[in-house]
Amino acid sequence: MTTTPDLTAEQRTDAVRTALAQADPGRHRKDRVMTVIIYGAFVLAMIPLVSLIWTVLANGLERFDWYFLTVSMRGVFGGMDAGGIYHAIIGTVEITLGATLISVPIGILTAIYLVEYGGGMLAKWVTFFVDVMTGIPSIVAGLFALSLFAFFFGPGIRLGIMGSVALAVLMIPVVVRSTEEMLKLVPNELREASYALGVPKWLTIVKVVLRTSVAGIVTGVMLAIARVIGETAPLLLTVGVIDSINYNLFEGRMMTLPVYVYRQYSQGYVPCNDPSAVCIEDINFQRAWAAALALILIVMILNLLARLISRYFAPKLRG
Amino acid sequence: MAQRIDVKDLDIYYGDFLAVEGVTMTIEPRSVTAFIGPSGCGKSTFLRTLNRMHEVIPGTRVEGSVEMEGVDLYGPGVDPVAVRRQIGMVFQRPNPFPTMSIEENVLAGVKLVNKRISKSDAADLVESSLRGSNLWEEVKDRLDKPGAGLSGGQQQRLCIARAIAIKPQVLLMDEPCSALDPISTLAIEDLIAELKQDYTIVIVTHNMQQAARVSDRTAFFNIAGTGKPGKLIEMDDTSTMFSSPTEKATEDYISGRFG
Numbered sequence: 138m139t140t141t142p143d144l145t146a147e148q149r150t151d152a153v154r155t156a157l158a159q160a161d162p163g164r165h166r167k168d169r170v171m172t173v174i175i176y177g178a179f180v181l182a183m184i185p186l187v188s189l190i191w192t193v194l195a196n197g198l199e200r201f202d203w204y205f206l207t208v209s210m211r212g213v214f215g216g217m218d219a220g221g222i223y224h225a226i227i228g229t230v231e232i233t234l235g236a237t238l239i240s241v242p243i244g245i246l247t248a249i250y251l252v253e254y255g256g257g258m259l260a261k262w263v264t265f266f267v268d269v270m271t272g273i274p275s276i277v278a279g280l281f282a283l284s285l286f287a288f289f290f291g292p293g294i295r296l297g298i299m300g301s302v303a304l305a306v307l308m309i310p311v312v313v314r315s316t317e318e319m320l321k322l323v324p325n326e327l328r329e330a331s332y333a334l335g336v337p338k339w340l341t342i343v344k345v346v347l348r349t350s351v352a353g354i355v356t357g358v359m360l361a362i363a364r365v366i367g368e369t370a371p372l373l374l375t376v377g378v379i380d381s382i383n384y385n386l387f388e389g390r391m392m393t394l395p396v397y398v399y400r401q402y403s404q405g406y407v408p409c410n411d412p413s414a415v416c417i418e419d420i421n422f423q424r425a426w427a428a429a430l431a432l433i434l435i436v437m438i439l440n441l442l443a444r445l446i447s448r449y450f451a452p453k454l455r456g
Numbered sequence: 457m458a459q460r461i462d463v464k465d466l467d468i469y470y471g472d473f474l475a476v477e478g479v480t481m482t483i484e485p486r487s488v489t490a491f492i493g494p495s496g497c498g499k500s501t502f503l504r505t506l507n508r509m510h511e512v513i514p515g516t517r518v519e520g521s522v523e524m525e526g527v528d529l530y531g532p533g534v535d536p537v538a539v540r541r542q543i544g545m546v547f548q549r550p551n552p553f554p555t556m557s558i559e560e561n562v563l564a565g566v567k568l569v570n571k572r573i574s575k576s577d578a579a580d581l582v583e584s585s586l587r588g589s590n591l592w593e594e595v596k597d598r599l600d601k602p603g604a605g606l607s608g609g610q611q612q613r614l615c616i617a618r619a620i621a622i623k624p625q626v627l628l629m630d631e632p633c634s635a636l637d638p639i640s641t642l643a644i645e646d647l648i649a650e651l652k653q654d655y656t657i658v659i660v661t662h663n664m665q666q667a668a669r670v671s672d673r674t675a676f677f678n679i680a681g682t683g684k685p686g687k688l689i690e691m692d693d694t695s696t697m698f699s700s701p702t703e704k705a706t707e708d709y710i711s712g713r714f715g
Contacts, residue, residue, distance in 0.1 A: 256514060324551070326547060326549060326551040327551060327553060327554075328512070329509065329512060329547065329551070330547065330551045330552075330553065330564075330615070330618075331553075331564070331568060332509060332512055332540060333507070333509060333540055333544065333545035333547075333619070334540070334541075334544070334564055334565035334568065334618065334619070334622055335537050335538070335539075335540040335541030335565065335569070335622060336537070336564075336565070336568040336569055337537050337569070340568055340569060340570070341568070344568050345553060345568065348555050349553070349554060349555055450555075452554035452555050452602070452604065453554075453555075453602045453604075453605075
């Protein structure tokens with residue numbers, strides 16, 4: 138307290154009253170300025186997002202229909218009013234699923250090691266290399282998968298599974314990092330509660346730690362999937378390009394949505410010289426935009442699924 | 457149920473740091489033993505060595521022996537998991553599993569180790585355990601609701617029910633009431649008085665009145681200074697400890713002159 142001792146009790150009370158009644162105009166001004174800046178930043182950040190969605194919808198909706206989703210590009214040429222992305226959807230879904238099946242077990246087991254068992258030099262090195270892996274350019278991951286398979290099957294090999302491997306290289310660090318954070322969030326008290334009941338460590342990890350954090354882990358995995366599902370360069374290298382449907386990850390080239398978009402866009406305008414046939418000059422651009430829209434929708438559906446799953450597994454207070 | 461525990465010359469280390477030194481004591485069956493002492497004197501650490509829970513923290517080790525009915529709990533070939541199934545534990549903060557319902561929490565000790573149990577046995581176990589922890593009447597209509605939705609005192613009794621559901625011989629309680637209000641504390645103290653018919657109970661408490669109310673024997677731990685190991689100063693019948701302790705330090709602590 139800094140009140141001067143020679144003030145009477147009433148004078149002190151008055152001083153407190155005036156101090157309480159005084160407003161600080163400077164702080165109000167600062168508050169308003171900061172509010173404007175923060176809202177401004179928000180609007181600024183929203184502009185590209187809204188513009189992106191708007192552009193994709195405006196350009197993509199024209200060709201986006203059931204026919205487009207259910208046919209491939211087999212036998213489609215020139216400015217024909219035909220062709221679709223069925224083969225690319227199959228490719229994207231299978232290759233991404235393959236990448237998830239490879240990276241999720243590795244990623245989660247690594248995170249379990251780091252959080253539940255690690256602590257020594259090995260854990261430090263693993264953490265370091267996971268960080269390094271996070272920064273690997275996707276094209277390098279593609280080259281890695283390419284040279285790995287070329288080593289065993291000879292040069293010129295193109296397989297769906299090669300794309301899965303390349304994407305898995307990109308996914309693993311993301312899965313490790315997010316799972317690690319989620320496992321760290323599980324209170325130690327729960328592990329101790331489980332040990333005190335005579336539950337062995339591995340069962341504690343599986344049934345208490347993983348069960349408690351599964352919602353966050355699922356979200357992390359979904360983010361990792363969203364990160365790689367739009368990758369183009371490594372897939373172009375490892376999976377190649379094809380116009381017809383290929384369901385088999387382990388045989389032959391496959392088409393994927395990002396590569397499809399790239400391919401269509403790079404083909405450019407179609408010269409329409411024959412007036413007797415139906416010919417759409419910008420058919421390739423239309424297909425590219427519609428495929429882009431499909432890709433965005435797939436990512437959105439995955440996100441929604443992740444939310445549903447994590448809500449289902451999340452710890453609850455009220456049943 | 458309820459067995460006696462003999463501790464001989466127990467030293468407890470965190471890495472190279474000697475946390476508790478030279479504890480020798482006997483914990484009698486079917487009684488309540490209270491550990492009192494200032495913060496940091498190692499009473500919780502010592503409690504956790506009784507069911508090998510302190511090993512969960514990396515770098516800890518003990519020297520000396522802890523024997524339950526003649527079996528050294530730290531002997532070769534003794535599985536800490538088996539020790540913990542005989543010696544249950546209740547923690548300072550209630551820690552029900554947040555992903556489980558009340559019923560699943562009680563059955564956690566059975567379900568988490570993948571043991572099979574018939575529906576009717578499970579129902580009986582849930583009821584007897586919850587009755588044992590005086591929680592049955594309050595929750596019997598909402599056994600499928602999340603355990604984390606109960607009040608703090610109810611959660612702590614749920615944790616006690618969970619601990620006694622695996623039918624241990626001994627129940628260790630590490631300041632079980634320190635996060636609870638006086639009414640819940642009273643409920644737990646009444647429960648401790650009932651539980652000692654069947655179990656050996658060891659309780660760590662900062663509340664001297666609580667030690668005086670619930671325990672039969674009291675052990676006083678003290679620490680000479682920061683960085684020094686905690687030691688068992690004195691152990692006797694609670695009535696003796698609170699009326700005429702042998703050691704000066706005990707008297708000072710109990711009468712509130714320090715700590």
